[in-house]
Amino acid sequence: MPRKKKSHLVHAATLLPLAIGLAGNATLPKTTAEPGTAVRMGGAIKPACTVPFQSIAKRHPIDGSCPANGAAPLKTPQAAQNQAKNNFCASGTPVNIDFKTLKELQDVATARGISFGGDSQLPADRSQLRNLPTTAGALGEGTVVRLAAFVIDAHYSNVGVGKGESVNCKQPDKEGNDIHIVLGEKSNHDDACSSVTAEMSPHFRPEVWDPNDLNVRNAHLYRFTGQLFFDASHRPCSGGKGSPKRSSIWEVHPVYAVDICADAGNNCKVDSDENWVSFAEQVGAISSETRLWLPDEISTRFGRQARGLPVR
Numbered sequence: 001m002p003r004k005k006k007s008h009l010v011h012a013a014t015l016l017p018l019a020i021g022l023a024g025n026a027t028l029p030k031t032t033a034e035p036g037t038a039v040r041m042g043g044a045i046k047p048a049c050t051v052p053f054q055s056i057a058k059r060h061p062i063d064g065s066c067p068a069n070g071a072a073p074l075k076t077p078q079a080a081q082n083q084a085k086n087n088f089c090a091s092g093t094p095v096n097i098d099f100k101t102l103k104e105l106q107d108v109a110t111a112r113g114i115s116f117g118g119d120s121q122l123p124a125d126r127s128q129l130r131n132l133p134t135t136a137g138a139l140g141e142g143t144v145v146r147l148a149a150f151v152i153d154a155h156y157s158n159v160g161v162g163k164g165e166s167v168n169c170k171q172p173d174k175e176g177n178d179i180h181i182v183l184g185e186k187s188n189h190d191d192a193c194s195s196v197t198a199e200m201s202p203h204f205r206p207e208v209w210d211p212n213d214l215n216v217r218n219a220h221l222y223r224f225t226g227q228l229f230f231d232a233s234h235r236p237c238s239g240g241k242g243s244p245k246r247s248s249i250w251e252v253h254p255v256y257a258v259d260i261c262a263d264a265g266n267n268c269k270v271d272s273d274e275n276w277v278s279f280a281e282q283v284g285a286i287s288s289e290t291r292l293w294l295p296d297e298i299s300t301r302f303g304r305q306a307r308g309l310p311v312r
Helices: 061-065 077-085 099-111 211-216 297-307
Strands: 038-041 046-048 095-098 142-158 179-184 196-200 222-230 251-262 276-278
Touching: 038 077, 046 061, 077 222, 099 222, 099 251, 142 196, 142 251, 179 211, 179 222, 196 222
Parallel strands: 095 142, 196 251
Antiparallel strands: 038 046, 142 179, 142 222, 179 196, 222 251, 251 276
């Protein structure tokens, strides 16, 4: 892999959602709903924004058949959790976090008595999951974050008859389920109970986001961008046991962008773009010319491209 390559990919929503579509990709729908929400319209999910990965997005059958609340009745704690899982519209400059931050969030949620541990223990009021104190600042569900980590394992979750999730309308197939990514802080062999989680939603999921490709490159450090989400259906590890095993039930979910460290020695930092390359570019799905640019370059790069001028 090349050394010292610098990525300029926009992560999540470092600006109001902006996308450059690839030829052949249909524009995904937008609505006039409140920012940060996804609404039920005719059984389909219709984000209130352009999805952050628009340039490589792909339509799937679930997009037209499973709304934001999934299979849960509206105005229930399960519907609220499903809608939070389907938030593709979180905005703001990504906050750089680490494993300590996610553990701090877990400790705060526990200390405040926020309910979690199963589908019958979901918090009725998810507003209490916002603006929680951490050493990285006040964070919470809906905050856009970036996390650097190793992939211990990536796989399609809840696949099989009778195993689908409520959020995905109980779909049994790979195309209709999340990609569950177990992340290690120090290596791709870390103990699962020390891990944290990232989830790739099936909605509009790019074809290039494939768990096999994530796993085969797992000697390299990854950087995941997405919104913070509190998965109250589960518990963190206790006594070496958990289902699934993890140190915190705070997740990067859904994932908005993925980078891979292009330096052989994994000399990449979460807060610097040095040596990071978009995962889609690394596996050959897009070229550097299709990237979105960082906010301070929009007026020059995007403006030149929009006018058909060379992008420098």
